[in-house]
Every structure is written in structure tokens, then in C-alpha cells.
Amino acid sequence: MTIERPNRPAMVRKPGEYFQRDRDIHPPAFTPGYKTSVTRSPQKALLSLEQSLSEMTGPVFNHNALGELDHDMILNYAKDGEPIGQRIIVHGRVMDESGKGIPHTLVEAWQANAGGRYRHKKDTYLAPIDPNFGGCGRCLTDEDGYYFFRTIKPGPYPWRNYINSWRPAHIHLSIFGPSFSQRLITQMYFEGDPLIDICPIVKTIPDxxxxxxxxxxxxxxxxxPLDCRAYKFDIVLRGRRSTLFENRLEGN
Incomplete structure (x- = not known):
């Protein structure tokens, strides 16, 4: 006896839109205390556009795009010895707003050296350049959204926001996620740094x-032990809204 399955609509999965950005916790574009925001902030009202397919998909990365030492900034630029400074590990999870780990996400990092100097031709701070430290690295998250890299703890440095302005020690991070709508560029600071509370850039954050x-x-x-201290830094990207599947809500 043959039992025939009833006809059902074809299974169609469309990428759901992402939650709108919560502007109550993001710094406004115009913050006069941070001087360069005055000229860089929009002069007209922002436009609200629906998310397009290209914003909800891609890019895709895999380990073939990474070098063996890309995640290790202690070794990936060293020429005749290791860089000077405190050896640290930075690790954590990349997850969405629902707490779900985001796998295969490219995390890029760049920073100043232990003296607070960037390897950049326009950085004229008098601290010396470390010949064994490039200050750039990258890695991919694993299946649970976990990432880590080794580096040297960066130093603070002066900047010309006002007289005697100093930036707290920080690491810049770029996170792609599985879609362009999740792209995030942020900074990680270190627990206990007294410069955080008086930094004009940090003070632009209203929350x-x-x-x-x-x-x-x-x-x-x-x-x-006897090698590296570690700092834990979790990163939250935008999450998807629930999508309809056979007229039922699936997912979060």
C-alpha cells in the first residue's frame, strides 16, 4: 500500500530584517565636546530606508582567507624579537541581540603599541615605534561565536581635542557578521583606566x-600563568526579527 503525502506549499525561507538600531544608547553624530564631530556630523535630517537584500546577506569568510599568525599580534610582525609591553589575551563571544553566538564572523583588530604609538605615517607622537609590533590582527569566530587573539596591551596617547587630552588605552575592533547590516566598528577599553571617565569620545555615549x-x-x-593576562570582551551585533514559515513564527 502506498501512502501519498498531501500537497504542501514549498518551503521558502527569506532572510528576516534586522532590529532597528537603538539610538538611545548610541552617541549622537553632533557632539561639540568631541571637536571633529562638528564638521563630520550630518547637516540635514537622516533618511529612513527599508533594508535591502544586499544589506541582509553576505559577506562570507572562511579560514582560507586568514594567515597562520593573523590572530597573534605578538608574533605576526616580529622580525628580530618579540614586541615590548604587557602580553595579553583578548577573548569573548560575538552574539546577536537574542544571545545567539554568531559563527564564522571576521573580527579585525588594530591598536597602538605599548608606548601609545600607531604604525602610521601620520602618527607623530614622540613615543618610539616598536620594530617588532605591527598592531593589526584578525580571526574568525568558531561555531559558538567565540574568538580570541594575543597582543600587547596598548598605551594611552595624547590627541588635540583640547589642551592635555589623552585617549584611554584601547583596541579598535571591526566585526562583519553574516550581513552588512551587522557591520560594527567599536573600541574596547580596559578595566580600571582612569582616563575612560574623562575621555571626550567616551562621554558622547548617553547611556x-x-x-x-x-x-x-x-x-x-x-x-x-607566567605568560599572559586575559581580558574578556563580548560583542553584540544586531539580531534578526522572526520570519514567517508556513504561517507560523519560527526562530526567536
């Missing part, structure tokens, strides 16, 4: 809890 999420606590459980 105190949002500022705290930019500060990485020391994590001795992930540290390597």
Missing part, C-alpha cells in the same frame, strides 16, 4: 550601561 559594555574586565581564569 552609562552602554559605556560599561565597552570596558573589558580582567579574566584571570583565561590567563596563562
Amino acid at each position: 552609562e550601561d552602554a559605556i560599561k559594555r565597552l570596558i573589558a574586565p580582567m579574566d584571570l581564569n583565561a590567563s596563562v
Whole structure:
């Protein structure tokens, strides 16, 4: 006896839109206390556009795009010795707003050296360049959204926002996610740095809890004895809205 399955509509999965950005916790574009925002902020009202397919898909990365030492800034630029400074590990998870880990996500990092000097021709700070430190690295998250890299703890440096302005020690991070709508560029600060509270850039953030999420606590459980201290920094990207599948809500 043959049992025929009833006809059902074809299964169609469309990428759901992402949650709108919460502008209550993001810094406004125009913040006169941060001087360069005055000329860089929009002069006209922002436009609200629907998310397009290209914004909800891609890019795709895999380990073939990475070098063996891309995640290790202690070794990936070293020529005749290791760089000078405090050896640290930075690790955490990349997840969406629903707490789901985001796998295969490209995390890129760049930073100043232990003296606060960038390897950039326009950086004229008097601190010396470390010949064994490039200050750039990248890695991919694993299946659970976990990432880590080794580096040297960066130093603070002066900048010309006002007289005697100093930026807290920080690491710049670029995270792609599985779509362009999730692209995030941010900075990670270090627990206990007194410069955080007086930094004009940090003070543009209107939400105190949002500022705290930019500060990485020391994590001795992930540290390597007699080698590296560790700092834990979780990163949250935008999450998708639920999508319809056979007239039922699926997913989050």
C-alpha cells in the first residue's frame, strides 16, 4: 500500500530584517565636546530606508582567507624579537541581540603599541615605534561565536581635542557578521583606566550601561600563568526579527 503525502506549499525561507538600531544608547553624530564631530556630523535630517537584500546577506569568510599568525599580534610582525609591553589575551563571544553566538564572523583588530604609538605615517607622537609590533590582527569566530587573539596591551596617547587630552588605552575592533547590516566598528577599553571617565569620545555615549559594555574586565581564569593576562570582551551585533514559515513564527 502506498501512502501519498498531501500537497504542501514549498518551503521558502527569506532572510528576516534586522532590529532597528537603538539610538538611545548610541552617541549622537553632533557632539561639540568631541571637536571633529562638528564638521563630520550630518547637516540635514537622516533618511529612513527599508533594508535591502544586499544589506541582509553576505559577506562570507572562511579560514582560507586568514594567515597562520593573523590572530597573534605578538608574533605576526616580529622580525628580530618579540614586541615590548604587557602580553595579553583578548577573548569573548560575538552574539546577536537574542544571545545567539554568531559563527564564522571576521573580527579585525588594530591598536597602538605599548608606548601609545600607531604604525602610521601620520602618527607623530614622540613615543618610539616598536620594530617588532605591527598592531593589526584578525580571526574568525568558531561555531559558538567565540574568538580570541594575543597582543600587547596598548598605551594611552595624547590627541588635540583640547589642551592635555589623552585617549584611554584601547583596541579598535571591526566585526562583519553574516550581513552588512551587522557591520560594527567599536573600541574596547580596559578595566580600571582612569582616563575612560574623562575621555571626550567616551562621554558622547548617553547611556552609562552602554559605556560599561565597552570596558573589558580582567579574566584571570583565561590567563596563562607566567605568560599572559586575559581580558574578556563580548560583542553584540544586531539580531534578526522572526520570519514567517508556513504561517507560523519560527526562530526567536
